[in-house]
Amino acid sequence: MRDSVPSKAPALVFVTEGHLDQLIGIGCILNVLKSLGLIHPSNHRTWIVAPALTVAGVREFIIGGCGGLDLRFVDCETRADDKYYLQLGLRKVFEETDAGETLLSLDYDHLILNPRAFRFSSPGREIIVSSEVQETVAAEAGVDVGEYDLPRRHLNASLIWGRALELRRVGALWPRSYEDLRPLVPQRNRVEVALSLAAERANVSLSPCPPAVQGNFAVPTLDCCLFHYGGETHGSKAMKSKLAELADDHRGRAVRPDDLLMSHELLVGELNSLLG
Secondary structure, eight states: OOSSOOSSOOEEEEEOOOOHHHHHHHHHHHHHHHHTTSOOTTTOOEEEEEEGGGHHHHHHHHHHHSOSSOEEEEEEOOBTTBTTGGGGGHHHHHHHSOTTOEEEEEOSOEEESSGGGOOOOOOTTSEEEOSOEESSOOOOTTOOGGGSOOOSSEEOOSEEEEEHHHHHHHHHHHHHHHHHHTTTSOHHHHHHHHHHHHHHHHTOOEEEOOTTTEEESSSOOSSSSEEEOOSSSHHHHHHHHHHHHHHHHHTTSOOOHHHHHHHHHHHHHHHHHHHO
16 A cells, blocks of 8 residues: 555456346446546556356446446356356456556455555565465365365455566466366365466465455454455355345346445445444
8 A cells, every 4th residue: 555646546357247236346346436536547447357148238237337437348258167267257357458557356245445545556576365364275075185285375366466467477377277176176266276376386476465455254344445245254144135135226227326336335334334
């Protein structure tokens, strides 16, 4: 983090299956940042990665709800046996971004709590990931991973921040790492553990960000720039339930920027009631 606004904000990247709750989450983030002048077509680009069959609908929602931004849409491959596999579509964005540019990938289930602190120092040659860290990597039932060279820690990939140069190097090895982990690591965790494995193979350092950048229910602080409310905790389930309610309220009608700003306020209120 630094005190002055960077001359060029990072490109933002989101991956979505195209579900309305996910689109509302993405729209909330973009509209809060846009409303405060922290992102603008002149200093940043937003990438949206989605399955090919949903790109048209995703484009319509994001442009209608978050117009006035430099928006780019790319499709991604999906796997019937792994709904998280589409995150590998981030590789397309890595490849289409100039090597020296920085990218900030966020899961849709983030809230902006301290928007004026939404300024990141240069990541240098390392890649910054979520503050959520598990000290061991869970294995598939019945698998003894002792003979395998798995990453020491399970790093969460809800936030990925780095230069395109390093991200390309890791992304090139990500699919092979994923396939190598298929018999070893459960579906829910396979893509992000594969990211760590690919980084090790590419000799690129991954570092968790501090809680001041990203809080979550594992590091339950409201004194942070971003709060990630994903996961399997009681708090996560309560937040996702609130997001689903908002999606039901907006279903079947056009969603505008003011709707998304109000949705963000309601989600922040829910979070405060859980942690305040």
